[in-house]
Amino acid sequence: xxxxxxxxSVTKRYGAMTVLENLSLSVKANEFMxxxxxxxxxxxxLLRMIAGLESVxxxxxxxxxxxxxxxxxGKRDIAMVFQSYALxxxxxxxxxxxxxLRNIGVPADKVSSRIAEAARMLEIGHLLERKPGxxxxxxxxxxxxxxxxxxxxxxxxxxxxxxxxxxALRVRTRVELAQLRNRVKSTMIFVTHDQIEAMxxxxxxxxxxxxxxxxxxxxxxxxLRPASRFVATFVGSPTMNFMPAQISEADGFAVxxxxxxxxxxxxxxxxxLTRGDHTLGIRAEAIRRTxxxxxSATTGTVEVLERLGDRTLLYTRLADGRMIVAExxxxxxxxxxxxxxxxxxxxxxxxxxxxxxxxxxxNSGHG
Ligand SMILES: Nc1ncnc2c1ncn2[C@@H]1O[C@H](COP(=O)(O)OP(=O)(O)OP(=O)(O)O)[C@@H](O)[C@H]1O
Ligand SMILES: [Mg+2]
Numbered sequence: 001x002x003x004x005x006x007x008x009s010v011t012k013r014y015g016a017m018t019v020l021e022n023l024s025l026s027v028k029a030n031e032f033m034x035x036x037x038x039x040x041x042x043x044x045x046l047l048r049m050i051a052g053l054e055s056v057x058x059x060x061x062x063x064x065x066x067x068x069x070x071x072x073x074g075k076r077d078i079a080m081v082f083q084s085y086a087l088x089x090x091x092x093x094x095x096x097x098x099x100x101l102r103n104i105g106v107p108a109d110k111v112s113s114r115i116a117e118a119a120r121m122l123e124i125g126h127l128l129e130r131k132p133g134x135x136x137x138x139x140x141x142x143x144x145x146x147x148x149x150x151x152x153x154x155x156x157x158x159x160x161x162x163x164x165x166x167x168a169l170r171v172r173t174r175v176e177l178a179q180l181r182n183r184v185k186s187t188m189i190f191v192t193h194d195q196i197e198a199m200x201x202x203x204x205x206x207x208x209x210x211x212x213x214x215x216x217x218x219x220x221x222x223x224l225r226p227a228s229r230f231v232a233t234f235v236g237s238p239t240m241n242f243m244p245a246q247i248s249e250a251d252g253f254a255v256x257x258x259x260x261x262x263x264x265x266x267x268x269x270x271x272x273l274t275r276g277d278h279t280l281g282i283r284a285e286a287i288r289r290t291x292x293x294x295x296s297a298t299t300g301t302v303e304v305l306e307r308l309g310d311r312t313l314l315y316t317r318l319a320d321g322r323m324i325v326a327e328x329x330x331x332x333x334x335x336x337x338x339x340x341x342x343x344x345x346x347x348x349x350x351x352x353x354x355x356x357x358x359x360x361x362x363n364s365g366h367g
Contacts, residue, residue, distance in 0.1 A: 001077075002029045003063045003154035003187045005050065010059035012045055019045050021211040022059070027155075027189060028203075032181055035191045036198040037208035038234070043191040046208075047157050050189065051080045063154060074104075079148035083160040085140045087132040087147075094128040097147045111150075118146040121183060122176075138169045145180070155187040162197065174200060195235050199223070207231050229356035232281050238313060240350070241287065241324040245280040247273055247351065254351060254359070256280045259320040262297045267347040267361025279352040284313060286348035287326035289334065290341040297344045300324070302334055316340065 005027040012020040020042045027033045035043040048054040050061055052073030061069040068076050087096050094115060101111045119125040122142045132140055141161055148156055161177075162170045178201055181188060192198055198205045199219040207214040207222060207230075215227035226232035232240045245256035249270035256264045258280065266280075303323070304315035312332035313325050326342050328334060351359040 001152065001154050002185060003027075003077075004029045004065075005155060005187060005189075006060075006062040006065075007046075007050070008060045008062070010046075010049065010061065011057050012042070012049060012054065013057050018211060023211075023213055024059075025206060025213060025216060027187055030185055030187055032188045032190065032201055032203045034198040034202035034205045035189065035208060036195060036205050036234075037193065037214075039193055041208045042211060043193070043208060044159050047080070047159055047189060047191050050076075050155075051078055051157055052076050053080075077154045078157060079151045079153040079155075080157040080159065081141075081144050081148050081161045083163050085132070085144045085164075087140060087143060089132050092129050092131055093124065093135070093143050093146075096132070096143060097150050100147065100151055114150040114152070115146075118149040121149065121180065122146050137165050138173055141165065141173065142176075145177075149184060153186065155189065156184075158188065158190040160192055161190075163192075163194070177201060195237065199235075207234065209234070225360045226350070226358055228358055229279070229281070229352045232350060232352070232358060236283055238284050238325045240281045240283050242352075243280045243282075243322060243324070245278050245351070247275050247278050249275075256346075256349065256351065258298065259322075260298055260318065264297060264344050264346045264349060266349045266351065267363065268349070268351050268359045269362060272359050273351060274353070277354065281350040281352055281358075282344055282348065284325040284327040286345040287324065288343050288345075289314065289326060289328050289332075290343045297342060299339060299341050302336055302338045302340060305332070305334065305336055307332070314340065316342065 007025050010020060010023050037043055045054055049056050056069040060067055097115050098111050119128060122145060124142050124146060127135060127139060162173050165173055174197060190201060202219055204216060204218055205222055206216050209230050215222055215231045222231055222235050226235060243258055245258055248255045252270050254266045254268040254270045254273050256266055298318060300316035300318040302314050302316050306313040310330050312328045312330060314328055314334055315323055315325050317323055334340060347361050
């Protein structure tokens with residue numbers, strides 16, 4: 001069983017404060033949707049409204065065409081997994097998983113078979129008689145996921161389920177979740193403020209900020225064609241470089257004149273933009289160190305080196321005092337204090353107007 005979820009013009013207030021404003025989105029059946037955004041932007045609130053743990057002030061939420069925001073949580077056929085696990089400490093793992101099923105009168109043999117199946121899937125069969133206090137954080141989170149699976153819900157809602165795990169376990173559990181997702185055919189909504197989780201797990205990402213949706217798209221959509229300066233800043237690490245640019249046009253494309261007077265031909269169609277003040281955005285991977293000054297768009301002094309193994313990030317101070325991050329090979333021979341030349345790939349540059357609206361090269365979504 002699966003769910004197509006429709007959120008239509010939903011508004012949520014706490015007292016005088018509006019936390020979500022007139023927000024609409026649809027989640028397709030069997031889709032893995034990630035809500036991504038900074039702390040406090042309303043991700044959990046939206047998820048809890050779908051689960052029925054928060055009321056909806058305006059608008060509607062429907063599953064498979066049936067309105068559910070008026071139903072009590074238990075009637076929505078949705079399972080939620082929390083960051084805090086929320087297991088009953090005095091019950092065994094097995095009883096924790098069985099509890100919700102027994103409550104709704106699922107026959108005992110069915111309860112056992114569903115627990116056995118979930119335990120097999122999550123590799124927690126050997127833990128079934130333990131209590132939560134005797135488990136590691138990662139094991140507890142698996143039990144919490146198991147408890148959701150045995151309900152065989154139409155949709156799973158995950159609220160930052162990995163954020164209490166240490167870095168290594170987080171990555172492992174993330175991969176397990178991706179595998180689980182392939183086995184359990186169900187709609188999943190996953191809340192996180194971690195863009196790597198969003199990029200790796202999502203079919204589509206909903207980027208939220210400041211009461212509203214900034215962009216809905218596939219991970220590569222939001223990476224390559226961020227709809228706003230906010231999305232461009234929030235998605236991608238290191239964060240995108242931004243520089244003031246004066247826009248003119250040549251051969252139909254926007255030309256950016258940077259503060260040092262250098263000119264960069266972009267792939268952004270000139271007709272999309274007004275002339276004058278804009279911001280150029282360019283990711284570190286589109287800025288390379290050049291061997292000689294002749295092929296350099298600009299030069300600067302390296303202040304910080306981050307060696308990440310497969311690549312090296314060069315934090316470089318430009319003549320105008322601005323710091324930009326360029327990417328070099330893993331075994332970069334650059335040292336701190338070196339003056340280096342940089343070339344910017346204009347085809348991978350983005351332009352933003354004063355309101356933060358984004359303009360991209362026409363081919364930027366196609367590699
Ligand atoms: N019960 C409540 N009463 C009043 N304000 C609340 C309540 N719950 C949440 N808020 C406020 O609503 C806003 C959205 O909170 P929410 O928990 O949805 O954010 P979030 O995106 O999940 O953040 P985080 O990443 O920190 O979990 C915040 O400003 C928060 O302070
Ligand atoms: Mg939250």
